Amino acid sequence: MSVPKAVRQRAGELHRELHEHNYRYYVLDAPVITDAEYDRLLRELQDLEVRYPELIAPDSPTQRVGAAPSKAFGEVRHEQRMLSLDNAFSDAELGDFDRRVCERLEVDAVDYAAEPKLDGLAVSLLYEHGVLTRAATRGDGVTGEDITANVRTIASIPLRLAGRGIPAILEVRGEVYISHRGFERLNLQAVKDGQKPFVNPRNAAAGSLRQLDPKVTAARPLEFYCYGVGRTEGGALPERHSEILVRLRDWHLRVYDGIERVHGLQGCQAYYRKLEAARATLPFEIDGVVFKVDRLDQQDSLGFVARAPRWAIARKFPAQEEQTRVTGIDVQVGRTGALTPVARLEPVFVGGVTVTNATLHNEDEVHRKDVRVGDTVIIRRAGDVIPEVVRVLREQRARGAPVFHLPKHCPECGSAVERVEGEAVARCSGGLFCPAQRREAIKHFASRRAMDIDGLGDKLVDQLVEQELIHDVSDLYRLEVEQIAGLERMAQKSATNLVKALEKSKATTLERFIYALGIREVGEATARILAEAFGDLDALMGADVEDLQVVHEVGPVVAQHISAFFREPHNREVIQRLRGAGLHWQAVEPGAARPLAGRTFVITGTLSMPRSELKERLQAAGARVAGSVSKQTDYVVAGAEPGSKYDKALALGIEILDEAACLALLK
């Protein structure tokens, strides 16, 4: 049956529209229609293709998951070898590279294209007359595996390029990866399905690309960024690498936004520092920065050695994962009595610092990871995050290594350890009898965001408690210069300064004071809300569980903790003594300075600041920050890679703000 003209025309329109929406969604990250609308268009095209199979073209948007499972991957010979990169592990090594480049080119300085080095898998995509016809892994650089069917399932890889001047043959090279969020979701699902979670995003991406059934690959959150071209024929490209990338972007390929042209070694160092600082906030894993001589004629004259070009280098970040040995597992007691197992480690340099401890969170976590004393483990330290044990290298475990169990009695005070059913955390039942809890409570009280007592560091608190100079926070205000000056690493001047700082801290705010008390589950945001709602401390202290729950953000558990805290006679006495010592604050006017009161916000995607910080700031301005989008939502704040909340906001017609617009609103 021949295809009626109108049907062919409609199929063509749908092709174009769907490619465009795909590009907007996955490459530009700026969709203009809802998921539902996209699905409707796709279904319309599928229906047409079912009725008229002649319409099915290899680049049809319906053909992403078309291929049947195969038995093995075919081989692909790279006509232009896929090179790898030399590494520089220090500023000095980067300097050596730049010097070699300049010497060979006989110039003082060159322009470099600076790009993040994604921790994924290099792939080659062949576009013939703008249509994706083949995709291959790097393999040994000369021969790779044919992974076309799998790559077709990756939504950010266009099946057809758009725009003008596309070479008849264009081989694009880039990195397939999985974002942090994709990885989290993937592992949540794996655990739910009773499967072993993936070790890291790179392994997950590699495993996903090497699936013989493309349907499995399609279900994996793979993404792609391109970083260059290989073979090209029948069309000219610009003469600078950075301009080629712009051209690729024009043709709808996904190119990272933050790629820059920098000048000379200094430009490289500045870009490296910038990316290093931004690393923790990026939505994907990077392990360094790639610098490439920008001018292609200069690249040509530099050539390459062995498997790497002389015109490019990867300046690697300090490794975030390293291997070391667990020398012991200690148990720390926190402010609220929570027992935290901590792995003591043979010192290892990771993420730019020497690490000797890693948190094991709680007993269940130790058992889940099966960490035992003597084990060889992989440690991870990313950004400012507390180092943690990623996994144990079981094959290296000594026979008979005993399983770890939390003690039945507090290692600090001997009180019974209790674990409420359904809770992951076990706690010491000693309360303020336990010196560890007292120490931690005092450290919290003195901390910057609480009473902000300058000069009262952790080590000093340890000494003060150990030498029984203080028993609770109210004793701090009775300390005398002479007592403090006699302590280790203290002198007359530092002791005088501390007494002054204590004096200064007496003038505070109600919300800081409530936060400083260290009531379970009462963080800064809740403290602020309580101060706002009750206006003064006596009203809060007199509130029962029902009164507390009238406050919007206070649920039954938090209300119980607050009420129990103020019912405890010891706590009331300490508060009394603090007030007696002169701690004071201004009365809070309910509703003051809360321009966003009554507004509900939802945050989605990756922001340049921690999400918790924006949440705090919104709450400080009186807004409510909810976890999901509903008709009651006033604004959705969308960062990079927003999730389904973004789509829902679009569907419900809720105002969407980017981070800058939200900050402007806060001003």
Ligand code: 5U1
């Ligand atoms: N960003 C980026 N990653 N990466 C990896 N660029 C880049 N270039 C590469 C590789 C292997 O190779 C070319 C310099 C040949």
